[in-house]
Amino acid sequence: MASLEVSTLFRIGIAALALLGCLSSAQRRPSHRVLDRELLSAAWALDIDQVRDLLRNGANINADGPVIDRRTGASVRQRSTALVLACESGDLPLVRFLIARHAKLNLTDGDGNTALHQCADEGVVDAAKLLLSHGANPRIRNSFGLTPLDLTERLEQPASKENSDAIHNLLLRYMHSKASRRHGSRTSRRHRPPDPGLPPRSWLR
16 A cells, blocks of 8 residues: 555656646747747848747747847837838848748738838839739838839839839739739620730739
């Protein structure tokens, strides 16, 4: 009987130690809120390796919140997302990485700007093409009532005129292409106009 009691107590002790180990591990593991905050800081720093590690450890790729410069500790954005920050900086590898991992394309920052707004504002042509080819919406208006196309038509541009004009023309071609497809889908086959022979996504030229 005594040996049975000792055996039972031993098993209870082992279970208690295992439970303490789990609790200790959980305490050491950063919360999702901390991981999300670190993800935004890593995206601001264009640190794709840390972004990858944070996502692997459970950070939310679509997290939005204040952005802290990890070098200075200063708040640099009231609210943003990793993809919006990547497009703002024009870091194409980071943009590709986030889109490949299904980051939502139409989320906005504190001023209502989408990733496409940032591309238009900064003249990031290749990132704009990438966003549009994956279905980003060019008709969203920011907090000032401006679409990405509107941003390319301002008199004063942060971007070079060449890049601003390139995105302006890209957006026009894209929206025209979408409108033509919508019109074509409403037209019966019998009365459909001849196929102009344009390759898919001809607006990407």
